[in-house]
Amino acid sequence: MNPRDPLGVAVVGTGKMGADHVRRIQDVVNGARVSAVVDVDAERAKRIASGIEGCTAYTDPAAAMAAADVDAVLIASPGPAHEAALLTAFEHDLPVLCEKPLTPDAASALRVMEAEVRLGHRRVQVGFMRRYDAEYMKLKSLLGTGQLGRPLMLHNRHRNAASPPFFTSSMLISDSVAHETDVTRWLLGHEITAVQVLRPRPSASAPDDLQDPQFVVFETDGGAIVDVEMFVNCGFGYQVQAEVVCERGTARIGDGHAMVTNMAGRWGGTIAQDFVERFADAYDRELQTWVDATRRGEVTGPSVWDGYAAAAVCEAGVRALEDGVRVEVELVERPEFYL
Numbered sequence: 289m290n291p292r293d294p295l296g297v298a299v300v301g302t303g304k305m306g307a308d309h310v311r312r313i314q315d316v317v318n319g320a321r322v323s324a325v326v327d328v329d330a331e332r333a334k335r336i337a338s339g340i341e342g343c344t345a346y347t348d349p350a351a352a353m354a355a356a357d358v359d360a361v362l363i364a365s366p367g368p369a370h371e372a373a374l375l376t377a378f379e380h381d382l383p384v385l386c387e388k389p390l391t392p393d394a395a396s397a398l399r400v401m402e403a404e405v406r407l408g409h410r411r412v413q414v415g416f417m418r419r420y421d422a423e424y425m426k427l428k429s430l431l432g433t434g435q436l437g438r439p440l441m442l443h444n445r446h447r448n449a450a451s452p453p454f455f456t457s458s459m460l461i462s463d464s465v466a467h468e469t470d471v472t473r474w475l476l477g478h479e480i481t482a483v484q485v486l487r488p489r490p491s492a493s494a495p496d497d498l499q500d501p502q503f504v505v506f507e508t509d510g511g512a513i514v515d516v517e518m519f520v521n522c523g524f525g526y527q528v529q530a531e532v533v534c535e536r537g538t539a540r541i542g543d544g545h546a547m548v549t550n551m552a553g554r555w556g557g558t559i560a561q562d563f564v565e566r567f568a569d570a571y572d573r574e575l576q577t578w579v580d581a582t583r584r585g586e587v588t589g590p591s592v593w594d595g596y597a598a599a600a601v602c603e604a605g606v607r608a609l610e611d612g613v614r615v616e617v618e619l620v621e622r623p624e625f626y627l
């Protein structure tokens with residue numbers, strides 16, 4: 289790749305997230321262009337490619353990654369397809385931004401980690417975009433000053449307006465609480481050591497057989513207790529909040545409304561309806577950071593180790609949900625490569 293040319297990105301999976309990332313690379317991010325789109329749905333890939341000059345549609349990720357105009361890969365296919373796409377990207381030694389989850393379970397995440405270690409250099413940034421959200425970044429930097437003292441508890445609320453039809457009770461953990469596993473590890477700098485899942489009575493608005501909401505409790509190796517209210521059919525909007533309780537004070541994010549109006553005897557604001565709206569700035573910052581680092585030949589941001597740790601916590605969480613017991617998280621020793 290000529291350093292003056294834009295980074296040619298292959299986007300694998302062009303559904304809700306992939307299509308939004310295609311738009312972002314083309315219209316928002318500097319220094320990159322979409323040179324390939326890949327989807328098992330050939331019509332969808334063709335439709336998206338047809339709107340972009342110099343973009344080729346593929347149904348096979350391996351064919352796209354072998355193309356001369358592909359310098360990097362953004363994986364936005366469903367979680368179970370990530371391992372194969374990551375291993376193919378490693379064969380071509382291509383830098384990758386992989387949407388969360390890295391993979392849906394710890395064993396497959398470990399295989400990806402071993403393959404990256406064998407490659408000898410980091411290639412993957414995992415799409416835990418909350419690390420790029422302005423409010424979370426402020427909270428992280430406040431905790432870093434030490435002014436509040438040591439964190440003792442972290443309360444999280446994660447609400448979606450409605451779940452997609454394919455959503456299962458275990459996906460509330462593996463697909464959604466996955467974000468709080470990363471937020472907890474990143475904000476507190478602790479590993480999560482045990483998980484419990486309490487089951488409030490299911491909301492009448494949730495589909496039959498979906499255990500929604502769930503109340504998840506993490507213990508950490510730093511002695512903190514973390515709770516997550518996970519509610520994917522709350523009906524009113526998309527809401528993500530976090531409050532850290534420390535020895536000398538507390539800090540809370542997620543209450544912000546862009547605009548408050550006074551009208552007809554009432555005041556108030558609006559609530560985002562989905563993640564694409566709530567985290568738009570975070571996704572923009574995440575992608576720009578990835579493109580800039582890739583162009584410098586570096587890899588920054590959440591690593592495969594972070595993706596593996598999140599997968600291991602979620603796997604323990606799914607067992608805790610199914611068996612109704614406290615489950616300890618077992619992690620392999622962290623390779624020096626990721627220190």
Ligand SMILES: NC(=O)c1ccc[n+]([C@@H]2O[C@H](COP(=O)([O-])OP(=O)(O)OC[C@H]3O[C@@H](n4cnc5c(N)ncnc54)[C@H](O)[C@@H]3O)[C@@H](O)[C@H]2O)c1
Pocket residue numbers: 300301302303304305306326327328329332349364365366367369387388389415416417463563567
């Ligand atoms: N960071 C976030 O906030 C966030 C938000 C939503 C989704 N996600 C993640 O993004 C990924 C995609 O989610 P989505 O909501 O866009 O799903 P989606 O179902 O809308 O889209 C997935 C697309 O991938 C295609 N696909 C399926 N298998 C494939 C394969 N093997 N190779 C290529 N394409 C394949 C499907 O045809 C579909 O077009 C998931 O990992 C999900 O967890 C992240």
Ligand SMILES: O[C@H]1[C@H](O)[C@@H](O)[C@H](O)[C@@H](O)[C@H]1O
Pocket residue numbers: 448463464467520563
């Ligand atoms: O895949 C999505 C995505 O990760 C969102 O950020 C989260 O709020 C949803 O619960 C999850 O289903």
